[in-house]
Amino acid sequence: MKEATVQRDVSEMRRGILIILVLLFLKDENHGYAVRRSLETLGVTIKEGTLYPLLKRLERGGYLMGRWETRGDRMRKFYALTTDGEAYVANMFDQFHRLSDIVIEVRRQTCCDHPGESLPANCDSIYRYQGELA
Secondary structure, X not given: OOHHHHHHHHHHHHHHHXXXXXXXXXXXXXXXXXXXXXXXXXXXXXXXXXXHHHHHHHHHOOOEEEEEEEEOOXXXXXXXXXXXXXXXXXXXXXXXXXXXXXXXXXXHHHXXXXXXOOOOHHHHHHHOOOOOEO
């Protein structure tokens, strides 16, 4: 297995999931740094160079509403989901679950001799989180 290929593919898979996570964390108004910290507490790292362009893109798309606020000596941009953003994240979440269910079902069918039976021990690892999402 080529590590560079795995890293590229994991990175590609993360992009769509990060959109969902960021939008979910912005159901209540917050700023980008707080979203980043919240993700980090879950073991999901996101670089500023990834997060802020994503926030701008989602704002341009009408899924987020942003506003600047001064707190102390700092200006921060706060974001919140718009009505379109709520519908978008609900749709993305549903699509994620649908695809996840399909992947699990295909794995079950290709790992078991008889569909519907319990997974053998060597197939069980697909259901366990194996480390940090970096």
